[in-house]
Amino acid sequence: MYEEFLEDIAQTNGLRGVNTYLKLIAGIGAILLCLLSTSYIPPLFIASVLSMAILYLARIELRTYGELFIVPFSFAVMSVVVIVLLSGGGEVYWSWNPLPWFSLSITSESINEGFFVFCRVIGGMSGLIFIAVTTPMTDLFVVMKQFRIPEVVLDLAMIIYRSIFMIMEQLKQTYQAQVMRLGYGSFRESIQSFATMCGSVFIASWESGEDLIRAMDARCYSGKFAILGETRPVEFLPVLAVAVFLILSSLVVVISRNITLIGAGP
Amino acid sequence: MHIMEGFLPLYWAVIWWIIALPSLIFGIYQLKKILEADREALPLLGVTGGFIFILSSLKLPSVTGSCSHPTGTGLSAICFGPWITSVICAIVLLFQSLFLAHGGLSVLGANIVSMGIVGPLAGYIVYRALRDTRLNMYLVVFLACALADLFTYFTTSLELALAYPAEVGGIASSFVLFMGIFAVTQVPLAIVEGVVLALVFKYIVQLKPDILLRLKVFPEEKIRAARSEA
Structure with missing residues (x-):
């Protein structure tokens, strides 16, 4: 009927004592890097690092954390299906043209695009949830x-x-x-x-x-x-951790910029 | 219906922020003016915001079985007008993303445009157009709230379509497809929400009509007539 508020969790989480700005920089930085990336790898990298931080440093229960992804997942799956069907390019696997101005197709490029957007939602959500449960x-x-x-x-x-x-x-x-x-x-x-x-x-x-x-x-x-x-x-260790996380993630964004799911580019 | 974090590309996220800002600023300006005139309005506005938040964190008894959330913006638009509703909505959307992990921060601008500006504006226009007609008061509330919900969903579909146009047919055909896929949950939701909010309104008319009189939501005679009917 009603949902549990993350606020109750945030008031008692393991990272409560860390400086607020540091946590915001980590979370918002993660979201921005996800949006700047052009490949599906950086969002997945960011999501896995932040998930570790949420589960082990902030000590949030796995079940609670998993449940937070249910709504974004269902939204992402529905919308990604539309993206896969609508966008085109590359090798065509399946297509259907019922009307001259309306056609559905599944191509290698559209699968790439859909998978990339799906990963970006997961990466972005992990950044958002990181802020929500720690601050x-x-x-x-x-x-x-x-x-x-x-x-x-x-x-x-x-x-x-x-x-x-x-x-x-x-x-x-x-x-x-x-x-x-x-x-x-x-x-x-x-x-x-x-x-x-x-x-x-x-x-x-x-x-x-x-x-x-x-x-x-x-x-x-x-x-x-x-x-x-x-x-x-502001303590030394958290600053170092956030700096290392953001620098590593930026490196991943730069290195993986041409990598796609099907048919990796040059 | 909220767009989730990370779904919109960066430039579209920024564009929707830019579109949302002017009406937020206008809303804040109006808010200041109201509070200068009547200091007591602040807690009442706050409570309305809390109410919208709670309403949107509840799962409606839904036909399709999916978890659908009412938006509640229609009622606020009727009571306080669309611009103040947009400020309240912006705060509520921020809380939703941080309390419930619904929506997001980069897409907040897009969500404000759909749920905080276009939806309430549509509901308000319907309400203003029908308020002084002979139409049943509860029907007007139902139409305003249901349309506020429907327009929120149209706008969200448009936002998605603009960001991801189709290869054939461009924005128009991807708009149609996004609308079609979300219609399954959103159309029944809008109708249920309209019915629920009209019933809420009826309940307020019967138990505490002075709230509605104070906000001048409907003319006094109309409310009095509705009370004597019940």
Whole structure:
């Protein structure tokens, strides 16, 4: 019914104490290198290094990590099928032309392209998940403030962050109560129950929003939140690790630039 | 429907960011103006953002059996207008990528355009066009929310088609194919979401109509009439 938040994991992961900027540089750097690469090898290299870091350094359970890939996988498979069928070039294995402006074909180039995009999604997702499981949102707020994100946006983001957990709690209770009363027996019933749940939670959260402003007013709220961030020290070993990772990955990008799955180029 | 990290080539990721930025800036400007006028709006906007996030992290009872997520943007567009919704959506999409590993950072711009700008704008236009007609209020909410969802999915398909045009027929035929393959999950989802949000709306009308009156979502007489019917 509802999904587990990575935030809970991020608050207790093994890399919590590492400087936030270092983790962001590693994650975003990995994503950028995946996008810059022209071969399927660098994304796979980046994904395997980051997966090791996520499993062994951040100590995330294999099962939790694997489950995170289910949604991106299904999206990637569906879209890659389209890419394979539409793009062309190279040796033609199969083709079908039902209409003059519409033709489907499977060629060596299209398989190359599809496989490359699929690997890039895996590489990019591993970079994203690396940031998600190692860096809690509370640390990112400090970074956003240093990057001069407009205060209104930051305040809004923090209230959204807070209300997510509040609403979630309410939703869990309502959902359990509905399930116990057989509220999700048939499709019709589940639509009805789901809508009632959303409606009641919307009203409840609206009221808690009003309570929040009253509570903040009572504490001299002036329209600005104070962010009390902890600064994490920059240590030698993590800097070295991130630098080695990014340099190695860039080398892989450069070296493997002409390699494709079928018929490696010159 | 979110595009996943790494799916779009770098230049398309950048282009969608550039397209998304002006309306985000306009949204932030509007947000500032609203907050200057009414300080109490901030927690309410925050709660709406939280609500959209929660709604999109829930699995809808879906017909096709796949896990489908409602977007919830239609309701927000009706309540706060499309531009503020785009700012809320941008924050929610960022949280989604970091809390649930849905979407991504480089493709955030593309996802903001489809889910935060085009979808809500379409829903809002439908709502504004039909608000003062004699059409049933719940039907208007259903249409606005379902169309917001459908347009989100059209835009995502277009984004994918532009990045990966077909060899024969170019962008148009790859657009058709992307739409076709995602229609299986997205069309039933849009209808279910429209029904759910219309029912949510009905629930709010019955229990706490002052929220809707305060936001001037529908004229007072219309809400009063709907309440006396129930």
